[in-house]
Amino acid sequence: MTYSNEAIGKLVEPARLHRNIYTKEEIFELEMERIWGKAWIFIGHDSQIPNPGDYYTTNITHKIPVVMTRDRKGEVHVLHNRCAHKGAKLVDTSCGNARAFRCCYHGWTFSTDGSLLKIPNEKGYDNTGFDVKDPMNNMQKVAQFENYRGFVFATLDANAPDLKTWMGGALDVFDNLCDRAPEGEVEAAGGVLRYEHDCNWKLFLENLNDTMHPMVTHQSVVQAAEDYIATLPADAVSQRAEAEIIPPFGASFEEFENTGITGFKYGHHYDGGKSSIHSNYSVLPAYEDAMIAAYGEERTKEIFSFNTHNTLYYPSVTIKSAVQNIRVVRPVSVNKCIVETWSFRLKGAPEEILQRTLLYSRLINSSASMVGPDDLEGYMRIQDGLESTGSDWIEMARQFGSDKDEGDRIVGGGTSDLDMRTQYTAWRNYMTEAYGTEGEL
Ligand code: FES
Ligand SMILES: [Fe+2]
Structure with a gap:
């Protein structure tokens, strides 16, 4: 069953709720997309990654893995935990320190700010139209992330209001x-x-x-x-x-x-x-x-x-x-x-x-x-x-x-x-x- 907006609206009355909100798989998947995919989600605290190269992995929704990193200059980033080559989840440990992230599959290597550093045997891409400098070949940043007094939040929605406005x-x-x-x-x-x-x-x-x-x-x-x-x-x-x-x-x-x-x-x-x-x-x-x-x-x-x-x-x-x-x-x-x-x-x-x-x-x-x-x-x-x-x-x-x-x-x-x-x-x-x-x- 797919739920129209009208059908979803009927699940919530001013003073009562329909039980499907808690029990239906389709509603859960929609929640992941429309609530967890739009709101500001807490990722971690920047003191979990105090030093350059430190990282911490988590999920922003049930399916979307992310990694919070501190790059060499000390800047904090929230990146999609996905290799830009064929999509392998790149960082598989919960936390640690790395000079760079090297994919376990074909060895593409990314800096801790997500930018692509190295492709093995790169000459195979010569004259193919593939552009190594294309930002799409970096680990992608999530749509927005902000650090409020050390607490790092991210959202997958580029149009979400800024974090302070959202917190009210x-x-x-x-x-x-x-x-x-x-x-x-x-x-x-x-x-x-x-x-x-x-x-x-x-x-x-x-x-x-x-x-x-x-x-x-x-x-x-x-x-x-x-x-x-x-x-x-x-x-x-x-x-x-x-x-x-x-x-x-x-x-x-x-x-x-x-x-x-x-x-x-x-x-x-x-x-x-x-x-x-x-x-x-x-x-x-x-x-x-x-x-x-x-x-x-x-x-x-x-x-x-x-x-x-x-x-x-x-x-x-x-x-x-x-x-x-x-x-x-x-x-x-x-x-x-x-x-x-x-x-x-x-x-x-x-x-x-x-x-x-x-x-x-x-x-x-x-x-x-x-x-x-x-x-x-x-x-x-x-x-x-x-x-x-x-x-x-x-x-x-x-x-x-x-x-x-x-x-x-x-x-x-x-x-x-x-x-x-x-x-x-x-x-x-x-x-x-x-x-x-x-x-x-
Ligand atoms: S999938 Fe990561 S290097 Fe190929
Ligand atoms: Fe309690």
Whole structure:
């Protein structure tokens, strides 16, 4: 079946969704072309490739491999990972350092900025009309790529708006993440956690600001953590600090309601702002001193008081600025995706802050964590349940009708489905190719 724009539009109603969105292969393939092929997709952080010749490979959609490189002059590029000769995937390791990229098949060799350096036995092309200098014989750059404070994004759409315009008001959270470093910069640290999820990629995103599930899904682990904390002697300071990461996941409906949710164009949103479930993590005195020395007291207070929980830059990356980690979703098929967690060091902050970030990732986001696998159980059950023909519809009606339009953003209560409605407004616009047209929302 092929879906017309009209048929796609009918899958998303203002407060409910059709189950085919999650289960149909054809819809998944269209999403890859029209959402993942048009939006800005997170590629990596430039601190992953600090030296000339460093590279990192990933996929921009489920099928399109790319490589992020740092050339000899120190410039960062995002290139299609494809040999210009007969198309072989050129770089087959996940990361490393190379003087040049030499194709394994016929040995065409490319510089780390993608330009063709050498063709073996080149004289066979003499008088054939083949032009070695034709830029088509280079590794091709993706249509656009940009580096925002070290975070490298790329899009396959030459007509996409620039990255800052696309991020809109949600950009504040990236700034807040970097501003939490006394030196104003972060760097990737501690490796990556990769975790395969047997579910559609959108279920992971919908969970980020779903504040109606934590007190149910995570109830048992929160209870266990609270029981454990009650057994700790007064001087067990570090064990207490570690265990106290868990109970906020059992926060009440009222607490979540008060954090609020803010949505933006292109499907981005965050919960929190003034407060979040991370608001009460203690600030190390040495860290606070370093921040005050760098920014002064007032600005430091302002940075710490902008407190979001999860921010989504639809569709590929979600960040937790207050705990300095990000999660990246890489779709594989209609019912499989990979979620990566990357942690960041705040440059100029004490080592303990990075250790807390890594601990948080292990406790909450890893495949062996106490919280993430609870969520995955929910996503997999939804994926299974949506195969049922009992009903075609999924609702997203909580607080529908009371979202407040504030110009560049929509705001609502923290337990609202505003985040889902924001995502599906974007989904429908991308999928029916409405962005960039006169009727754009
Ligand atoms: S396919 Fe790469 S050199 Fe031939
Ligand atoms: Fe959860």
